Amino acid sequence: MEHGSFSDHSKSTFSLTDEDHTMANAVRFSLNQDPRVTFSGYSIPHPSDNKVNIRIQTTGDPAADVLKDACQDLMRMCQHVRSTFDKAVADFKMSQPVKSMNID
Amino acid sequence: MSESTSETESESSVEAKGGGGPGWLEKLSDTDTIQYSGAYATSGVDNSVRLDNFCDDFKVEVIRLTEEEMEFDMIGIDPALANAFRRILISEVSTMAIERVLIANNTSVVQDEVLAHRLGLIPIQVDPRLFEFAGNNTPNEKNTIVFKLHVRCKQNGQRIAVKSNELKWSPNGSEFLLSSEDSKSAGSSSKPRTYTSFTCSQDSLSEFSNNAISVMENILIAKLGPGQEIELEAHAVKGIGKTHAKWSPVATAWYRMLPEVVLLEEVEDEAAEELKAKCPVGVFDIEDIGKGKKRATVARPRACTLCRECIRGGKQWEDRVSLRRLKNHFIFTIESTGSLPPEVLFTEAVKILEDKCERVIADLS
Numbered sequence: 001m002e003h004g005s006f007s008d009h010s011k012s013t014f015s016l017t018d019e020d021h022t023m024a025n026a027v028r029f030s031l032n033q034d035p036r037v038t039f040s041g042y043s044i045p046h047p048s049d050n051k052v053n054i055r056i057q058t059t060g061d062p063a064a065d066v067l068k069d070a071c072q073d074l075m076r077m078c079q080h081v082r083s084t085f086d087k088a089v090a091d092f093k094m095s096q097p098v099k100s101m102n103i104d
Numbered sequence: 105m106s107e108s109t110s111e112t113e114s115e116s117s118v119e120a121k122g123g124g125g126p127g128w129l130e131k132l133s134d135t136d137t138i139q140y141s142g143a144y145a146t147s148g149v150d151n152s153v154r155l156d157n158f159c160d161d162f163k164v165e166v167i168r169l170t171e172e173e174m175e176f177d178m179i180g181i182d183p184a185l186a187n188a189f190r191r192i193l194i195s196e197v198s199t200m201a202i203e204r205v206l207i208a209n210n211t212s213v214v215q216d217e218v219l220a221h222r223l224g225l226i227p228i229q230v231d232p233r234l235f236e237f238a239g240n241n242t243p244n245e246k247n248t249i250v251f252k253l254h255v256r257c258k259q260n261g262q263r264i265a266v267k268s269n270e271l272k273w274s275p276n277g278s279e280f281l282l283s284s285e286d287s288k289s290a291g292s293s294s295k296p297r298t299y300t301s302f303t304c305s306q307d308s309l310s311e312f313s314n315n316a317i318s319v320m321e322n323i324l325i326a327k328l329g330p331g332q333e334i335e336l337e338a339h340a341v342k343g344i345g346k347t348h349a350k351w352s353p354v355a356t357a358w359y360r361m362l363p364e365v366v367l368l369e370e371v372e373d374e375a376a377e378e379l380k381a382k383c384p385v386g387v388f389d390i391e392d393i394g395k396g397k398k399r400a401t402v403a404r405p406r407a408c409t410l411c412r413e414c415i416r417g418g419k420q421w422e423d424r425v426s427l428r429r430l431k432n433h434f435i436f437t438i439e440s441t442g443s444l445p446p447e448v449l450f451t452e453a454v455k456i457l458e459d460k461c462e463r464v465i466a467d468l469s
Binding site: 001002016019020021022023025026027028029033064067068071072073074075076077078079080081082084085086087088089091092093096 | 154155158159162163164165166169176178181182184185187188189191192196447450451454455457458460461462464465467468469
């Protein structure tokens, strides 16, 4: 859910439900890699609410678009991590000497 | 810069001098990183991480891999992402665990609620991806696993220990009748209703036909004295570690940054011997440099626990040795509880983060 002004779309706070530091900190990292972002940060208003607020201020682009791009970047990074990891595991398994199999 | 550093646990910070990048880039404690892509724009340094750079620099090296434990190095990743994976592994990757226990008879000294709690913590060795979340649905063959346990200690025998091996999988579901069924006439034509409504036996499903579901063996559940008996049924459902730690698929998942030990000046002869003896994990080694002289070298920085033992004993030692950590090199360790192998758990965790991103994108558009 977005909380911002009608006239200025470049500054907004996004409220994500059922999320915590896991997602918010990763998105904040991703946002801060974007040169369009002048400020980003997150807060958890109350520890027993399952909600985080992410504040984004940009140089002019709509904050919602910037957040969407940040999520997309994060997703692509994850995909790259996954493929690299799978390859590393496959290589490691190949390099291990074949264990004697139990044939019964 | 940002209001988000509250979660980073800061240990005693090790000030780094110089190092890989420009000196002023390194003056941060532990997992802190430069937050803002334009932070050094005025100095003409571009510190933004573009996606292509990330893809070029990111590396994974598997160090150790067994069926239940793995250690690997993740190089070129930000703490924000490494920490997200760790948190997801602990609290958001799903497993099966015993959630409801129907106790028919329990005359042991272990109270019903304690017994139920102990049963809940037993790891179940089954792939949770084959099951659905039950939610408020009726228990069926797609979301519930039923185990039964019936142990009795002989009247004039020895005390016996009830181990987790006694939990026997019942693929046909619950055998206990609902209390409303008891009062009905025994001759009713329909099948009597039990606490689960399986439409078919689980061992008729291809996944389990020659692969019976079991729990981790040799876990002590209770001890029975002569004449005592436990008869119960345990229903396992799918869940995540956020709800209760019994659903956490890992014993632990943690990372540490690669230690970097640098000798700031030549450490020779007696000082070298002393330095080698100081380190309890054997980070330093001694090499001969001819003419009977010896010099200390850093042989195994990875073994360093940052115990700071080597910089104790006066300022001269602090000036000789610098203890640092590489901020983008994570030594990640995963210990699985047995439901899935550790490498699968990690890929599942990454997929969960991808799903979260997808959800936010879907919410925005």
